[in-house]
Amino acid sequence: MNLHIVYEVLDLVGTFAFAISGAVAARQRRLDLFGIFSVAFMVACGGGIVRDVCIGATPPVALSDWRYLATSILASMVTIAAYAKVRRLRFPVLFFDAVGLGLFAVSGAQKSLTYGHSAELAILMGMVTAVGGGVIRDMLLSRVPAILAREIYASAALLGAIVFVASAKMGAVSAWTPWCATIACVGVRLLALHYGWRLPVYRGPKARRGQSVSE
Amino acid sequence: MNLHIVYEVLDLVGTFAFAISGAVAARQRRLDLFGIFSVAFMVACGGGIVRDVCIGATPPVALSDWRYLATSILASMVTIAAYAKVRRLRFPVLFFDAVGLGLFAVSGAQKSLTYGHSAELAILMGMVTAVGGGVIRDMLLSRVPAILAREIYASAALLGAIVFVASAKMGAVSAWTPWCATIACVGVRLLALHYGWRLPVYRGPKARRGQSVSE
């Protein structure tokens, strides 16, 4: 089985999943058609663009390969057409986010390794690829990025990237490795959502005054 | 006529126009002198810096060529000195924005082609050069970027970039090409402003709750 094709498919499936979550958020904020396409594209590809700029892979593949843009636009149009249905599913944004998270954590780490960078950089770049788009979305929509204050999210991406990089460094990469790492990340994320797992929050004197992160 | 000089002049005129729109926005938010210079410079050069980083043209020309910084500071000082007059014109920010938009869409697309990149990347980079500064301005000033929810804006930049890249790919570049593409973009933008043209907005159940994009 050709690993290169696996990674390309991983990347496009992750792009589609993230673009849907971006389009739903943009639609809820009543952005116009261009706003929906833009936010979908930035959520889907923003993390990968930051990764490519950081590892020196310019121009970023998401900008030079038309399939990423086309996938984002397709996902946006699906979201617009089926919005009533997409909304009725209780966690559509959350579920697609989890899938994209796992796929991108792995493909981001893999690309950094391919460019000959260290294990530490590969793990960080896996996480950046996975959460970068969501952070950009929240900064565009003028809110504190959800990943900084909510349930286990970036930590799940970190786990997926670590599983993949550790396997790769131990020479244990097979066609199954990316899928195992992805499933580890998606599984932890979905379990965290279901059971409300959180990282510790330190409440200080400020907290008592009713100040809230989500404004 | 030397095309190279045309593009340099285009870039500096666009820089001046965008810097004025940035300085007016910063002045309205009561930022201090340094804040006005910074926002003017980021609005004028932010898009170009992102473009240069993406196409691998480091260090970005806006940072290494002192004329961009000098132009931004000059535009800021003009704005501060003539603020009462600038404010009295009804659409100063909007008009200068439209001019800068057209000039940057073309010069951004042109630079990407010069670096040997594909037509798709050139079109995207033209748009990024044109709208990047405005998006950065809105992110700095903590508001949802206007281009995601308002009248035809980024779409006009897209049009200008497409006209230029299409002419270039068909071997039809002359001294007039950049001006035609710029005028197409500025014209569409000003007409959209005048007639209130908008892209479709999809209003869903959320909209009824009085939720508004501008906070």
Place this chain on the structure above:
Amino acid sequence: MNLHIVYEVLDLVGTFAFAISGAVAARQRRLDLFGIFSVAFMVACGGGIVRDVCIGATPPVALSDWRYLATSILASMVTIAAYAKVRRLRFPVLFFDAVGLGLFAVSGAQKSLTYGHSAELAILMGMVTAVGGGVIRDMLLSRVPAILAREIYASAALLGAIVFVASAKMGAVSAWTPWCATIACVGVRLLALHYGWRLPVYRGPKARRGQSVSE
């Protein structure tokens, strides 16, 4: 005395100082453990990452050298453990910010010169290294960056960078140069804090309506 080691130590001390100021801000906004680590790391290393991307030094050293990440995490843990004490000091955030500001302005300018770039770029990169992290922090936390509207801050970083670059260009670099430039910056910043020095703010008709930058 080995200058290279001086600069490395400068950079790590500055990283520690900025990470503490980031961790305190994140802690006050009740972010979770991961949020605190992330904001601390971005405040400490965001400016340097932007600098490295702009001068073409990819991958950015803050991402490829584990000591920056380790220093940020260490500073976060110190902040969490000693939060009550850190809070009781009246200006902990402000003081550590000033120290980090001076150290980063100098190390950023120095790195740009090492990469063979011009004096103008070195001065701008010194300032970006110094204030970039704080701007990213404020954008992440959804507020107008303090440096655009408050006391002398970025101007102090500019001064430090100019002192260093001017000495370097006049061939007057010695082991003392970075420290003099750092002390000039930190001194001006602390004096500005103490005496409330500000750059001029232009109050217009808008100002009378009670509109405030800090929301």
